[in-house]
Amino acid sequence: MGDDLVVLVLSDIHGNFHALKEVLNKAAKYKWKELWFLGDMGGYGPRPEECFQLLKQKNSVFIPGNHDLYLSGQLSGSSFSEEARRSLITNRGLVKKSTVEVLKDLPLKQTRKGITLVHGSPENPAFDYILNETDAIRNFSAFKGSCCLFGHSHVQEYFKLTQDELDWQRPENGTIINFKKSRILINPGSIGQPRDRDPRAAWGLLDTRKKEMTFFRTDYDITATQREMQKIGSSEFLIQRLSQGI
Numbered sequence: 001m002g003d004d005l006v007v008l009v010l011s012d013i014h015g016n017f018h019a020l021k022e023v024l025n026k027a028a029k030y031k032w033k034e035l036w037f038l039g040d041m042g043g044y045g046p047r048p049e050e051c052f053q054l055l056k057q058k059n060s061v062f063i064p065g066n067h068d069l070y071l072s073g074q075l076s077g078s079s080f081s082e083e084a085r086r087s088l089i090t091n092r093g094l095v096k097k098s099t100v101e102v103l104k105d106l107p108l109k110q111t112r113k114g115i116t117l118v119h120g121s122p123e124n125p126a127f128d129y130i131l132n133e134t135d136a137i138r139n140f141s142a143f144k145g146s147c148c149l150f151g152h153s154h155v156q157e158y159f160k161l162t163q164d165e166l167d168w169q170r171p172e173n174g175t176i177i178n179f180k181k182s183r184i185l186i187n188p189g190s191i192g193q194p195r196d197r198d199p200r201a202a203w204g205l206l207d208t209r210k211k212e213m214t215f216f217r218t219d220y221d222i223t224a225t226q227r228e229m230q231k232i233g234s235s236e237f238l239i240q241r242l243s244q245g246i
Helices: 017-030 049-059 066-071 083-093 097-104 133-140 222-231 236-244
Strands: 006-010 036-037 110-112 114-116 148-149 155-164 166-168 177-178 185-186 201-207 212-218
Touching: 006 017, 017 049, 017 148, 017 201, 017 212, 017 222, 066 097, 066 185, 097 166, 133 166, 133 185, 185 201, 222 236
Parallel strands: 006 036, 114 148, 148 185
Antiparallel strands: 006 201, 110 114, 155 166, 155 185, 177 212, 201 212
8 A cells, every 4th residue: 555646747837827726726636645746847937936836835746857957057048949048037036045945956856656757858857858759769768667757848648668569649638548567658748838739738647556647638827827928028929839839
């Protein structure tokens, strides 16, 4: 019984407090025991500090993403697009010094209940993307155990390896995938800025006993976040992409 756990799995909030709050409201009925966050609390969105505090209240396991590394002074802006860099400069003024100090001490990779947690990939936890079958196959050799949870690409998907057969899917809302007899790489998708042409917040619930992941999409007040982005001077591109899911 010690390994039985229902986990709320979130990633890539990017300062979108309205999306995060709505997902937590929807997830409450599932009586999850832990929250595992796979990185990028800040960047792009208007309320990174509020997002951090809400995650803190939930005693979240927190993996830093590349945007979080910038906010904590551990990464320069040279690796970001111009849009991302501008938003991060703004975000730096929106997070408390105490939050920055916490971000500095977070490990880039953790293992919980035998499951690997990273932001980018097990090969390169903070930076590399897993975008296709080639990336996935290479990364299966970079972690132990049956499951690795990752984010970074803002796309809800999984790569399931059974013997020598790889199954790559972008699941529908409510899809349940079992990996008792497989190894799997799972991306719960992005809470605050999905990029799979579905603007709804993406997240998942992991049952560590059954070895099952359930994928969800949740509507939230996108226009409220867009109004807040306008107030902090976000670009029109960043504002409009929220409603397009790109």
